[in-house]
Amino acid sequence: MDLADLYRDVIVDHNRRPRNFGRLALASHSAEGNNPLCGDKLHIYVDMKDDIIRDIRFEGRGCAISTASASLMSEAVKGRSRVEIASLYERVHRMLTRHDSEVDAGLGKLAALAGVREFPVRVKCASLCWHTLNAALSGSGAQVTTE
Amino acid sequence: MAAVRGAHDAFDVLRARQDFPVLARLVNGHPLAYLDNAASAQQPTAVIDAVAEYARSHHANVHRGVHTLSQEATALYETAREKARHFINASATTEIIFLRGTTEAINLVAQAYGRPRLKPGDEILVSWLEHHSNIVPWQLLCEQTGAVLRAVPIDRRGVVDFDAYLAMLGPRTRIVALAHVSNALGTVLPIKAFLDAARERGVTTLVDGAQAVPHLAVDVQMLGCDFFAFSGHKMYGPTGIGVLYGREKVLESMPPWQGGGDMILSVSFDRTTYNHLPHRFEAGTPNIGGAIGLGAAIDFLEGIGMERIGRHEQQLLTYATTRLADIPGLTFIGTAPDRSSLVSFTLEAVHPHDLGTVLDSQGVAIRTGHHCAMPVMEYFGVPATARASFGLYNTHGEIDALRDAVLHAIRILR
Numbered sequence: 415m416d417l418a419d420l421y422r423d424v425i426v427d428h429n430r431r432p433r434n435f436g437r438l439a440l441a442s443h444s445a446e447g448n449n450p451l452c453g454d455k456l457h458i459y460v461d462m463k464d465d466i467i468r469d470i471r472f473e474g475r476g477c478a479i480s481t482a483s484a485s486l487m488s489e490a491v492k493g494r495s496r497v498e499i500a501s502l503y504e505r506v507h508r509m510l511t512r513h514d515s516e517v518d519a520g521l522g523k524l525a526a527l528a529g530v531r532e533f534p535v536r537v538k539c540a541s542l543c544w545h546t547l548n549a550a551l552s553g554s555g556a557q558v559t560t561e
Numbered sequence: 562m563a564a565v566r567g568a569h570d571a572f573d574v575l576r577a578r579q580d581f582p583v584l585a586r587l588v589n590g591h592p593l594a595y596l597d598n599a600a601s602a603q604q605p606t607a608v609i610d611a612v613a614e615y616a617r618s619h620h621a622n623v624h625r626g627v628h629t630l631s632q633e634a635t636a637l638y639e640t641a642r643e644k645a646r647h648f649i650n651a652s653a654t655t656e657i658i659f660l661r662g663t664t665e666a667i668n669l670v671a672q673a674y675g676r677p678r679l680k681p682g683d684e685i686l687v688s689w690l691e692h693h694s695n696i697v698p699w700q701l702l703c704e705q706t707g708a709v710l711r712a713v714p715i716d717r718r719g720v721v722d723f724d725a726y727l728a729m730l731g732p733r734t735r736i737v738a739l740a741h742v743s744n745a746l747g748t749v750l751p752i753k754a755f756l757d758a759a760r761e762r763g764v765t766t767l768v769d770g771a772q773a774v775p776h777l778a779v780d781v782q783m784l785g786c787d788f789f790a791f792s793g794h795k796m797y798g799p800t801g802i803g804v805l806y807g808r809e810k811v812l813e814s815m816p817p818w819q820g821g822g823d824m825i826l827s828v829s830f831d832r833t834t835y836n837h838l839p840h841r842f843e844a845g846t847p848n849i850g851g852a853i854g855l856g857a858a859i860d861f862l863e864g865i866g867m868e869r870i871g872r873h874e875q876q877l878l879t880y881a882t883t884r885l886a887d888i889p890g891l892t893f894i895g896t897a898p899d900r901s902s903l904v905s906f907t908l909e910a911v912h913p914h915d916l917g918t919v920l921d922s923q924g925v926a927i928r929t930g931h932h933c934a935m936p937v938m939e940y941f942g943v944p945a946t947a948r949a950s951f952g953l954y955n956t957h958g959e960i961d962a963l964r965d966a967v968l969h970a971i972r973i974l975r
Contacts, residue, residue, distance in 0.1 A: 417922045421915075421973050429974070430910075452914045453931045453944030475944060477912035478974055533918060 419529035420536070421478065424486075429478035434488035438471040447474075447546030448559045449538055454480055458546045465495050472543065479527075479536050484543035486524050496551060503544050510537050572873045577865065578954045580605040591924025594959040599744050599772060599903050599950030600928050601794045604858070608798055611857035612850045622846055624823055638849050641856030642839070645804050648859045649770075649789060650780040655809055655838040659852050662803035663771040664694040666790035667738070669805060669842065670767055671698040673818040674788075675736060681707030683735045686726070686764075688750070689715045689940060690743040693933040695769045699738065708735070715940060719746040719895035726755060730762055737766045741773035745934035745948070746895025747878075747903040749777075756786050765811065771795050771803075775952065776874055776901045778867040787811045793851060797952075798858030802851030805842070812838050819844040870953045874902035877951040881960045888967055890975075894946045903950035905932075908967065910975045913945040919970035920947075925963050 438444075438459035447456040454476035461469040470492055472484045487506075491499050505518050510530050517528045530540045549558040578584050581603050586593055595603060615637060621630035623638045642654045651657055660666050675685070685699045689712045699710045713726045721739075730737070737759040741752045752768060759766045767788040773779055775796040781789045788811070792803040807815075817824055817835055821844035826834040835841050862870065881904050885891055890909030908916055917929035928948045931938045938944060949963055 417919060417973065420918065426974060451930065452912075453935070453938060454914075455944070475912075477914035479915070481912075536914075536918065539914065 416529070416532070420533055422526045422529060424523055424526035425478060425482040428482035428485040432472075432481050432485040434471050434485065434492075436471045436473055438469060441471075443550040445546050445550035446557050447542045447549070448557070449476070449480070449542050450559060451538065452477065454539070454542065456480065456484060456542055456546050458484075458543065458550050460547070460550050462551070467491050467494055467499070476542070477536075477539050479530060479539040480542050483527055483540040486526065487543050487547065490522070490524055491547065499547070499551070503548065506544060507541065510540050572865070572869045572953075574873065574954065574956055578956075580607065580861070581954055582606060582609070584954060588924040588926070589922050591962075594925045594955075594962045596949040596951060596955065596959065596963060597926045597928045598775070598952035598955075599747075599795070599932075599948065601800065602775060602797045602952050603954070604797055604799065604854075605861050607861050608854045608857045612799060612854040615850050615853045620849070623849055624840070634849055637853050637856075638847070641852040644856040644859045648779075648863070649774070649791075649804075649806055650782055651806050652782060653809060656806055656812065658805040658807065658812075658839045658842045659847050660803050660805055660843075661801050661848070662792035662794070663769060663790045664698075664792075666788075666803060666805035667695055667767065667769065668698045668701075669818045670738075670788050670790075670807075671702040673815045673842070674765070674811065675699075675702045675708070676705055677816060679706040679708040679735055682733055683708040684731065684733045685710050685736045685738065686713060686729055686734055687711075687738050688713045688721045688726075688740065689936055690719065690721060690746065690748060691738075691740055691934065691936070692744050692769065692771070693935070695738055695740060696936070699736075709733075712936065715748075715937075718897045719743065719748045719937075720897045721748070721750055721755075723751070723754065727758055730758060730764065734759075734762065734764050737764050738769065739767075740769040740771075741779075742770075742776065742901045743895070743934070743937070744772045745932040745937045745946070746897065746905055747772075747900040747950075748895060748897040749773075749899040749901055751899070752786075753784055756784055760785055772901060775862075775870075776867075777871050781806050793855040793858060796855075796858055797861060799848075799851045799854040802848045802855050804855075809838065812842070817841050817844070821845040823847070865953065873953060874951055874955075877955055877957070877960065878902040878904070880957050881949065881951070881963070884960055884964045885967070888964070888971070890971070891967070894941050894943065902952075903948055905946045905948045907943055907946055908971070911970055913947040915974055916947050916967065916970050919973060920963070920966045923962065923966040923969060925959075925966045927963070 441459035442462045443460040456474040459471045470488045545558045619633040621634045623635045645657045646654045766786045768786045770791040774791045789806040794800040824844040894905045913929035
C-alpha cells in the first residue's frame with residue numbers, strides 16, 4: 415500500500431479547503447447521507463433547473479477521503495444533467511472498485527480518487543457523496559446510508 | 562526495554578511477547594504495534610495450542626456419549642468451567658454459563674430474567690458510558706414490557722455521576738446494568754459502591770465486565786452482583802466464547818432462554834423437564850473448543866498474575882498520556898482519574914479514519930470510530946475518536962511508534 419497514492423495533493427487540498435461547502439438557501443433537492451461505520455454525516459443541497467444542476471453545496475463532517483470526494487464531485491456535477499451525472503457516477507464507481515481497470519483519464523480531477531481502490535475499507539468514504547447526490551436527485555429529503 | 566522499571570517483581574514484557582506468535586509479524590513493512598486490545602486481544606501459543614489439541618485429539622460432543630472422546634471432551638469443557646469459576650471467584654460452577662460472549666449474556670439476562678418480571682413503568686438503569694451491547698438488549702426489553710431505560714449522566718472527564726445515580730435509583734428501578742470499565746474511554750467505575758447502593762434497595766444488578774477482566778482481578782462474591790458477563794477474546798482467548806456468571810438463587814428463578822438439546826432432563830410431547838444449572842442455559846452443542854481456549858487464557862493470565870499485568874499496563878497508560886499530550890491539536894477524550902490502559906483522542910484537522918489508515922501504513926493498529934458507544938461520542942460532540950488500547954504485551958517502544966505515526970499523519974494531512 416502506498417499512502418501517497420491515497421492522500422494525493424488534490425485530495426489533501428480539497429480536504430483542507432473544500433469547494434462548495436455550506437448550505438444552499440433555495441435548494442430544489444437535498445438529502446442526508448450517513449456512514450454509520452465512522453459516524454460521518456453529509457448533507458447535499460442542489461439547485462436544479464431544466465434538468466441541469468445550477469448550483470450545489472454540501473456540509474457535514476467526514477474523513478479526508480469523504481470530504482475531498484464530495485468537494486471534487488460538487489465541482490464535477492455543476493452544469494450537468496441527470497443523465498450525465500448518472501454516467502459520471504458509473505465511471506467513478508468503476509474507478510473506485512475495479513482493480514484491473516485503467517484509470518479513466520476523462521474523469522479529470524476526480525481521477526485523484528483512484529488510489530482509494532487499494533484501500534477497500536475506504537471505498538465507502540469516497541462513494542458516500544455520490545449515493546447522497548443520487549438520493550437528493552431522486553426525491554427531496556431522502557436519507558441514505560452506506561450500510 | 563527488557564523489563565518494567567520500578568516494579569517490585571519486574572514483568573519481563575519481551576519474554577511475554579514471545580508467547581504471542583502474531584507479534585513477530587510485519588504489517589506494511591513495519592513491526593506490528595498492536596494497540597487495539599480493547600476490541601480484541603491476540604492469543605498466546607498456549608491458547609492456540611489448547612484449541613488445536615482439542616480438535617486434533619479429543620473432539621466429540623459433550624454430556625452425551627459414553628465413549629472415550631466424549632468423556633474427554635466433557636472433562637476438558639467442565640474443567641474450563643471450573644477455571645472460569647475460579648477466575649472470578651464464583652461460589653460454584655453451577656453459576657458459570659458458557660455463551661458466545663458478553664452481548665449474548667446480556668441478552669439472556671434481559672430476556673430470561675427481565676422479560677417475565679418487568680411491568681410497564683419499571684425502570685432499568687445504565688450509565689451514559691455503556692457499549693451498545695448494554696443498551697440495545699434493554700431497549701428491546703423495554704419495547705416488550707413497557708419498562709423504561711434511563712441513563713446515568715457522566716461529566717466532562719467521563720466519570721459516571723454517583724450522586725445522580727443515587728438520585729435515579731428509585732422505587733421503580735428493577736435492574737441496574739453497568740460497565741465495570743468503559744470500552745470507549747477506559748473509565749473504571751468504583752463498581753462496588755454502585756452495586757452496594759443497588760443491593761441496599763433490592764435492585765438486581767448486572768456488570769458488563771468485558772473490559773475489566775483483562776486488566777484487573779475480579780471477585781464476584783466481593784462485588785455482590787447478581788450477574789457478571791465477560792468475553793474470551795478480550796482476555797487473550799478465542800472469539801465466540803464468553804461467560805455469564807449468575808448468582809445461583811437468581812438463575813434458579815429464571816426460565817430457560819433457548820430450548821434444545823443439553824438443556825433438558827427429559828422431553829415428551831406432554832411435558833419437558835429442564836436440566837439443572839448451568840446446563841439449563843446452554844441449549845445445543847456449545848463452543849467446546851472455545852471454552853477450552855478460554856480456560857487456557859485464564860491459566861495464562863493467572864500464571865502472570867492480574868496485579869502484575871495491571872501494574873505494567875498502568876505504566877503504559879502513564880507513558881502514553883505523557884508522550885501524546887504535547888502533540889499539537891491532540892485532545893484526550895476521557896480523562897477520568899481511574900482508567901484502564903487505553904487512550905481515546907481526537908486530532909485537530911485529522912479525521913480518526915484517516916489517522917487509522919496512516920497508522921496502519923506504519924504497522925500501528927488502533928481502533929477508530931464510535932467504538933459501539935454512540936451516546937458517549939454524542940456527549941463529547943465528536944463523531945468518532947481514535948483509541949489506542951494496551952495489553953500485557955505492549956511496550957514503551959510501541960507507544961513511541963504510535964507517537965511517530967501520529968506525527969506522520971499530521972504532516973500528511975494537516
